[in-house]
Amino acid sequence: MSIVRPYGDTTGDGMVQVSFTLPVTHDKRAEGAAIQLANKMGLDPAMLVHAKPMGEGFTFFVVYGRVTHLVDTEKVQVVERDYPLLSAKDVNAVIKRKLRRRLSVVGACIGTDAHTVGIDAILNVKGIAGEKGLEYYRELAVTNMGAQVSVPELVETARAQKADAVLVSQVVTQRDAHLQNTRAMTAAFREAMPAGKRPLLIVGGPRFDELMAAELGVDRIFGRGTTPREVASYLVHALLGDQK
Amino acid sequence: MEKLGLDPGVVARARALAAEAGAPVVELARSHTTVSVERAVLRLAGVRGADSDGIPWVNRLVDAVRADVGLGHGVSVPVFAAMAREGIDDVTVLAQKAAAGAVTFGVPAKKVELVAARRAATRAANVGLKVVDRRRVERERLIKRFGDAPRRPWIYLIVATGDIYEDIPQAQAAARAGADVIAVIRSTGQSLLDYVPEGATREGFAGTYATQENFRLMRAALDETSKELGRYVRLTNYASGLCMPEMAAMAGMERLDMMLNDSMYGILFRDINPIRTFVDQRFSRQVHARAGIIINTGEDNYLTTADAVEAAHTVTVSQLMNEFFAHEAGLEDWQLGLGHAFEINPEVPESFRLELAHALLARELFPDAPLKWMPPTKHMTGDVFRGNLLDGFFNLVGALTGQGILLVGMMTEAVVTPWLSDRDIALQNVRYVLNGAGNLHEDFVPAPGGFIQRRAHEVLGEAVELLERIVADSMLTAIADGTFGIMKRPADRGKGLDGVARHDGDYFNPVTNALEGLR
Numbered sequence: 001m002s003i004v005r006p007y008g009d010t011t012g013d014g015m016v017q018v019s020f021t022l023p024v025t026h027d028k029r030a031e032g033a034a035i036q037l038a039n040k041m042g043l044d045p046a047m048l049v050h051a052k053p054m055g056e057g058f059t060f061f062v063v064y065g066r067v068t069h070l071v072d073t074e075k076v077q078v079v080e081r082d083y084p085l086l087s088a089k090d091v092n093a094v095i096k097r098k099l100r101r102r103l104s105v106v107g108a109c110i111g112t113d114a115h116t117v118g119i120d121a122i123l124n125v126k127g128i129a130g131e132k133g134l135e136y137y138r139e140l141a142v143t144n145m146g147a148q149v150s151v152p153e154l155v156e157t158a159r160a161q162k163a164d165a166v167l168v169s170q171v172v173t174q175r176d177a178h179l180q181n182t183r184a185m186t187a188a189f190r191e192a193m194p195a196g197k198r199p200l201l202i203v204g205g206p207r208f209d210e211l212m213a214a215e216l217g218v219d220r221i222f223g224r225g226t227t228p229r230e231v232a233s234y235l236v237h238a239l240l241g242d243q244k
Numbered sequence: 245m246e247k248l249g250l251d252p253g254v255v256a257r258a259r260a261l262a263a264e265a266g267a268p269v270v271e272l273a274r275s276h277t278t279v280s281v282e283r284a285v286l287r288l289a290g291v292r293g294a295d296s297d298g299i300p301w302v303n304r305l306v307d308a309v310r311a312d313v314g315l316g317h318g319v320s321v322p323v324f325a326a327m328a329r330e331g332i333d334d335v336t337v338l339a340q341k342a343a344a345g346a347v348t349f350g351v352p353a354k355k356v357e358l359v360a361a362r363r364a365a366t367r368a369a370n371v372g373l374k375v376v377d378r379r380r381v382e383r384e385r386l387i388k389r390f391g392d393a394p395r396r397p398w399i400y401l402i403v404a405t406g407d408i409y410e411d412i413p414q415a416q417a418a419a420r421a422g423a424d425v426i427a428v429i430r431s432t433g434q435s436l437l438d439y440v441p442e443g444a445t446r447e448g449f450a451g452t453y454a455t456q457e458n459f460r461l462m463r464a465a466l467d468e469t470s471k472e473l474g475r476y477v478r479l480t481n482y483a484s485g486l487c488m489p490e491m492a493a494m495a496g497m498e499r500l501d502m503m504l505n506d507s508m509y510g511i512l513f514r515d516i517n518p519i520r521t522f523v524d525q526r527f528s529r530q531v532h533a534r535a536g537i538i539i540n541t542g543e544d545n546y547l548t549t550a551d552a553v554e555a556a557h558t559v560t561v562s563q564l565m566n567e568f569f570a571h572e573a574g575l576e577d578w579q580l581g582l583g584h585a586f587e588i589n590p591e592v593p594e595s596f597r598l599e600l601a602h603a604l605l606a607r608e609l610f611p612d613a614p615l616k617w618m619p620p621t622k623h624m625t626g627d628v629f630r631g632n633l634l635d636g637f638f639n640l641v642g643a644l645t646g647q648g649i650l651l652v653g654m655m656t657e658a659v660v661t662p663w664l665s666d667r668d669i670a671l672q673n674v675r676y677v678l679n680g681a682g683n684l685h686e687d688f689v690p691a692p693g694g695f696i697q698r699r700a701h702e703v704l705g706e707a708v709e710l711l712e713r714i715v716a717d718s719m720l721t722a723i724a725d726g727t728f729g730i731m732k733r734p735a736d737r738g739k740g741l742d743g744v745a746r747h748d749g750d751y752f753n754p755v756t757n758a759l760e761g762l763r
Binding site (some may be wrong): 019020021052054055056058060112113115116117146147148172174175177224 | 406417420421431432433435436449450513514515548622626663664665668669
């Protein structure tokens, strides 16, 4: 079945819950305005369950209601994982057999972004969600440059470390900084190194659209919830082809 | 309160080890200066403004002095000797001339001129320090007039739009909604700028630039709101990054009330050179001590990069080090907002009891410090409903363990910068817990020999072991080897190293002299 509706407590009931703030003082009219917005969003009937003044001239609303929209799961576009998920042991074994040296990975947060949480989750031994980071993989040589690394520094380090892959994390998205930084990074690598000599360029962060890889000039984008093992498996797949 | 039955001998041993580990670092800080320390001195001595490219005159002047005679003598004598020689009485005018290459700097050979330059520098620096002193008295007077925050913990809220003129109404709204402390988050790039931007700013990334004018504007706005609300609303910014000493001086002159100021944060998380950081930190803390500013340390950061259970003792070690460095710089216990955070993975069995044990340990180790209690961030997943629950438990630990400063957790952490409604819901959460359980600490006594006591003893024991290792290796080696966090930070690397200089025999700094009570 590819057509679905939201589920409250009965199949097909289409029930959703939304909350929002309107810049109006709380009164009857404000509540009516909230219902009007919900109606325009496709909630019909809309049930206003909570309204509360917040600061001067603002009211917060919680609305429950039925939406009429249908969702066709067949028409959803996503990037599916197109490589096998390997264990750390298998990743090491493939690198050892096929590359016969350690695979060099350079990671950084570029631009003014100071949030190392993403790159650390993927690279640090500590890892995330019970999975060890790439530093734990014996056959990966990891250089974690940390935060606020400039693009020239990154290119220089990638060159010095003979990087097979460059991982860039971007958390801050104000004014699309993550997109601008990524474009600047890929442009710098294109300028500094000929096509065959360039490392694999990978960006990750919670607000990237995984479909934008080509547009940003990177080989792969990893979104929210990516684990180190997925990245390691991808590296092996993309750089060494399928194992065996 | 003494709820954990800590062994006073072990506590004393921990403190003694921290002092032993810190002593060589203090020696290092006492024998070096940095470009930012010298710029802070010049700011206090009256240099104002920036050139047409936005480079502050203090930077131009320090660079000019340094090019002629180096930093090792301090800039004060060369600058004030040049003023006398050139017949200039405004130090900003001298900076402008120096930037045009019209002044050469040197240390006077004649004793009379040297003494005169030192005297003139001391007089000028004292004018700045007097402003700091007046601001401190003014704070005390306003707290008396308007009234203080109605309870502990103080409720600490963040604003961060990038535009100071947007920040102001948001900060005022947050204060009206119940905030006792407003922190203006800095633009992410600022910690690595080796100058302080000038004037009111309207653009920033995930925060607003810290400038002296922005400090002034926000403080004035909050004074209005304090008057309206009948309680003094405190203002917080950051004395961190490459301009830490200047930030401290500006904060003192503009009556900021609290400053984030950690002894190792810049080294570990910003890759700033360790020596640069320790020198800058000591000076900035001396200024904070004089200004009556409460510092907030950054131990929460250890827990966001490492596991909050495994790394619990690194927080304790850092708190002890921060306490030692702070006392050495003249700060009193009431000025030590030592940090810690609620960052244990909620999936870990007994996570709440572990949090309670860690928070209570901090409380009992530092009974007179207004601890800064930081909300969960690492395990906020975007599930805002669960996030709100976690924040409630965070608030409860805060109430149960008598925390001094409570940074309000947002259930939209890691999703968006807080919306108006997020802030309101978060404050509702805090109010519910403090109203319903604010005095629960009176009844809450962990069972003797029970889980919480045992855990606290265990963490303290691990902290002592780690301190022993740091003493054996030396602090700088421990930092170089990645003992704190997983980052390795050798003393000869990192940003800002080229702005560090060893004192020459005739080094002179009128501000340090005044702050250390020397003549």
